[in-house]
Amino acid sequence: MITFEHVSRRHGERVALDSISWHMDEGECVVFLGHSGAGKTSILKLITHEVRPTSGLVTVGTFRSSRISRSQRALLRRTIGIVYEDFRLLSDRTVFENIALAVRIMGKYSVEDVVPLVSRALHEVGLDGKQNAFPSELSGGEKQRAAIARAIVNRPAVLLADEPTGALEKKSADDILALLSRIHREGAALLLVTTNPAVAHALGGRVMTLEEGRIIAGDPRMPRTAARPETGRSTPPGLTTANGA
Amino acid sequence: MHVFFFREAWRSFMHHRGLAYTAILALTAALALSGLFVLLAHNARVGLQLVGDRREMVVYLNDGVSTAQREELMRRLGELYGSVAYVSKDEAWKEFSDQIGDPGLLESVGGNPLPSSLRVKLRPELLNYEEMEKASQQVSQFPEVEDVRYGGDWVRRLDEIKNGLIRGAIAVGSVVALAVVFVLYNTIRLTVLARRPQVEIMSRLGASDRFIATPFVIEAMLEALISGALALTLVFVFHQALAAQIGYISFLPWTWAALFLGAVVMLGWLAAMLALTRVLRSVGA
Numbered sequence: 001m002i003t004f005e006h007v008s009r010r011h012g013e014r015v016a017l018d019s020i021s022w023h024m025d026e027g028e029c030v031v032f033l034g035h036s037g038a039g040k041t042s043i044l045k046l047i048t049h050e051v052r053p054t055s056g057l058v059t060v061g062t063f064r065s066s067r068i069s070r071s072q073r074a075l076l077r078r079t080i081g082i083v084y085e086d087f088r089l090l091s092d093r094t095v096f097e098n099i100a101l102a103v104r105i106m107g108k109y110s111v112e113d114v115v116p117l118v119s120r121a122l123h124e125v126g127l128d129g130k131q132n133a134f135p136s137e138l139s140g141g142e143k144q145r146a147a148i149a150r151a152i153v154n155r156p157a158v159l160l161a162d163e164p165t166g167a168l169e170k171k172s173a174d175d176i177l178a179l180l181s182r183i184h185r186e187g188a189a190l191l192l193v194t195t196n197p198a199v200a201h202a203l204g205g206r207v208m209t210l211e212e213g214r215i216i217a218g219d220p221r222m223p224r225t226a227a228r229p230e231t232g233r234s235t236p237p238g239l240t241t242a243n244g245a
Numbered sequence: 246m247h248v249f250f251f252r253e254a255w256r257s258f259m260h261h262r263g264l265a266y267t268a269i270l271a272l273t274a275a276l277a278l279s280g281l282f283v284l285l286a287h288n289a290r291v292g293l294q295l296v297g298d299r300r301e302m303v304v305y306l307n308d309g310v311s312t313a314q315r316e317e318l319m320r321r322l323g324e325l326y327g328s329v330a331y332v333s334k335d336e337a338w339k340e341f342s343d344q345i346g347d348p349g350l351l352e353s354v355g356g357n358p359l360p361s362s363l364r365v366k367l368r369p370e371l372l373n374y375e376e377m378e379k380a381s382q383q384v385s386q387f388p389e390v391e392d393v394r395y396g397g398d399w400v401r402r403l404d405e406i407k408n409g410l411i412r413g414a415i416a417v418g419s420v421v422a423l424a425v426v427f428v429l430y431n432t433i434r435l436t437v438l439a440r441r442p443q444v445e446i447m448s449r450l451g452a453s454d455r456f457i458a459t460p461f462v463i464e465a466m467l468e469a470l471i472s473g474a475l476a477l478t479l480v481f482v483f484h485q486a487l488a489a490q491i492g493y494i495s496f497l498p499w500t501w502a503a504l505f506l507g508a509v510v511m512l513g514w515l516a517a518m519l520a521l522t523r524v525l526r527s528v529g530a
Contacts, residue, residue: 101447
């Protein structure tokens with residue numbers, strides 16, 4: 001589902017990721033643990049194609065970083081749900097409108113579908129009755145629940161979580177982890193990055209430790225044929241490229 | 246879904262009212278200036294059309310022209326240039342007498358010296374100096390014709406005024422069009438930058454450029470439409486004030502007003518597309 005092959009990412013002189021290779025399958029739970037600046041957020045940005053690798057190849061489903069257009073990038077992002085530490089809810093819209101925006105962006109649902117889809121997502125995260133609240137009227141935990149509802153409303157194949165409990169007190173953080181764990185058990189692949197070892201191990205997924213842009217512990221589980229020096233043209237087994245190559 | 250985009254456009258407009266009102270004010274001023282010029286050009290055109298309709302060519306006949314020759318000439322001129330009316334010597338004298346009015350003065354002329362003539366009301370495509378000059382030279386070649394008059398200098402001056410107005414309208418229109426695009430380009434750019442967090446979130450949720458851009462395009466077109474309507478209102482107020490001072494002047498026909506508004510809205514669309522093509526690439530990473 002997601003494969004990094006000898007991926008490096010540099011910002012000028014600074015190396016964010018240094019030729020890392022790893023792979024995750026559909027429905028899997030993977031956690032990247034590392035201190036600030038270890039390269040965790042760069043991994044998420046590479047998956048969503050906010051940035052391109054300086055070298056190496058990122059493959060997400062059928063999309064490859066070497067040949068992705070802006071319109072394909074939008075399509076890719078519609079298959080991914082993402083949750084941020086700072087929630088990133090739109091402050092001038094209600095909870096309902098924030099989640100409905102993600103449904104509308106999908107472009108495949110009719111107007112009549114919006115209400116049941118949003119209501120179901122709100123129910124799944126335990127925010128029934130909060131649909132008309134604005135983000136400023138919610139607690140930190142509730143904001144993150146709303147953000148998770150927005151991320152899962154379109155049933156993404158994979159849910160990315162960037163330090164989802166970083167801004168929450170312990171009780172809310174535990175609740176959010178329990179919620180993410182449940183969503184994963186129901187079938188979605190989950191990729192979480194965190195600085196907190198307790199959070200990393202709470203989900204029971206495969207944990208890889210990052211330090212200075214390298215994976216220093218954990219099983220990257222690279223398929224054998226993909227783990228070779230990157231030419232930018234290899235295709236991981238079991239995956240087809242966007243152009244069918 | 247279309248309702249959604251209009252609602253988003255309205256939300257953005259209300260969010261940045263200050264910016265939107267400033268843009269509308271600037272656009273209204275520029276468009277009102279151009280609207281005044283359009284009003285002037287329209288009235289000049291109406292005036293010139295009235296005067297132009299009276300333009301005719303007078304063909305003076307030799308004294309010895311027979312009725313058959315005259316009728317043959319009228320037929321030829323009718324085919325080539327337009328409708329032809331015969332004015333006999335007596336009719337010409339009567340017209341002249343009516344214009345002069347003073348019997349003593351008329352008696353001093355001592356008889357009717359005026360020749361009979363043909364008045365040719367030229368077809369519209371011949372109502373310009375070059376064509377009238379050419380027609381005049383051709384007609385003077387007929388043996389029955391003594392002289393041809395059409396007021397060449399006067400016709401040339403009318404044509405110069407008309408061409409000057411057309412050039413002025415194009416120049417003012419172009420400058421105002423550029424100003425409209427410039428103001429709206431920057432307004433939409435600033436609006437997108439002010440809503441950068443929203444644009445980034447939408448982009449990360451998988452929104453296409455078109456999905457993100459559509460409300461901003463609608464907003465630009467809405468601002469252009471409001472500015473155009475306000476400008477037309479100002480022009481109407483000016484028209485009413487002027488009409489009270491100098492008498493009848495005509496307001497823009499509704500087709501002109503609709504074209505004016507349509508052009509302004511299209512400029513709004515163009516400005517928004519130009520701005521969004523650039524700004525979305527930097528904002529919606």
